[in-house]
Amino acid sequence: MSASARAKVVVEDLRAWFAAPGRPASEATSALSGVSMRFAENEVTALIGPSGSGKSTLLRCINRMHEVTRGAGVGGSVRLDGVDVYGAKVDPVEVRRRIGLVFQRPNPLPMLSVRENVLAGFRLAGEPVPQAEELVESMLRRVALWDEVKDRLDRPGTSLSGGQQQRLCIARCLALRPEVMLMDEPCSALDPVATARIEELLNELRSKITIVVVTHNLQQAARVADSTAFLHQGELIEHEPTSVVFTNPRDPRTENYITGRFGRTTGS
């Protein structure tokens, strides 16, 4: 994170928990216990950490998707351009529109075609899409999916392979032109070629939008991220420029993780 960069998203003392239905919050499992960090505008931030460390939960708290889960609760604050997204007057719908999320599991809408999935954010909101065909093509090209699906744009989105669905979901998110894009393991199901194309895309988007990407692929974090944050058991251990984290980590837990000495499991 360059010192000059403005912070687009500022997370302060963020706490998140999951309570079993009908049980009091005091018995809840904690997923984040007081995370504070800044996400620089128009930069790529990588989130790394062992399975269950709270990476997905952090992303979901930033765009107010966490509260959608039954029994989930959140404390602390998340500021987008200085405004607390948990403020009383803020509409979560608006927040989610400005902060796009690509989910850990690809989730194309099953009743919509490939084409309509790309346009889903507009169509289902009742907004007209001028030049829809062009938008569909350019978005699918950007995620390197166009050549694979151009002959079956009218087939259901769910008829694609897992990796294709993952790229379709990135395209769907991108089409809405979010200011911040949160990507939860966007390459977990992709082959090396497609992965390289998505990394290229991140490079293109850098300096245009703010990106946070969760990844278990440390090389990927090293390749694409300006800064890297290491999460461990719901706490932020360190957040430094990527080169610092990988060459000269401050905390022994970070070092252990990146040298593969503990908790390096993939996926979940």
Next chain:
Amino acid sequence: MTHTSGTRRARTDRLVSWAGALAFAGLLAPVLGLVLWSLLEALALGGFELRLFAALVGSLELCALALLFGLPTGLLAGLHVAELAGPRVARAVRMIADVLAGAPPLLFGVLVHSTVASFTGASSLLPSALALGLFIAPAMARATEELLSLVPEGLREAALGLGLAPWRVVLFVCLPSVRSSLGGVALALGARALGEAAPLLFTAGAVRGLGAAVFGDSPSLALGLYASMSSADPAEQGKAWAAAFVLLVTVVAASALGRSVGERRA
């Protein structure tokens, strides 16, 4: 694997499939028996006549109107419970719907007769449809709620994550994903309403046999059947059997249609 154990397994397989077929036949026999019996009785007593179809059309009209009352009400109540209501309200509405769905249909007729019917005057169509609508609504509410609760969480999240308002997610994502099952439920409920005579005993005005029905009188096939069957006149009984036959065939057809609509993939 030895040869004997293989043949034993084959024999067990055959036994189980025979038992299954037998059980199926046991269920099918009463339906087929009833259809055949009513057909033969009706033919023997000369029950088939054109007026029967006036009654069928009346029944279908009544049924359509009842669905018009019952389905939207049930759908909205189910939506409310599944998506908007807090757990306490949801539990209360669910209990009320269960009680209503289990109540003797006769009571709906009594209720409508003792309240609304005094305002609608001579017309029997409206109160009858209301009574049947009351019979349909709770079942529709429960079905809607249950189907919506089966919508995968991931689907809902995908739509919410796109920055869609929650009401749009329910209306344009969750409901469409269960629309064919809902259609099936609606048709099945229509079939049940078609065969129901009890709620109409109080709302249909004078309970007349099928012989007395005239065009435009919007008589109900089910109610007419009840009245004609109780008559001592063999001609009336023949009409009742004919009505039973027509009713059975219509209900079976509607149920089958509902089933096939419900099973069709969205």
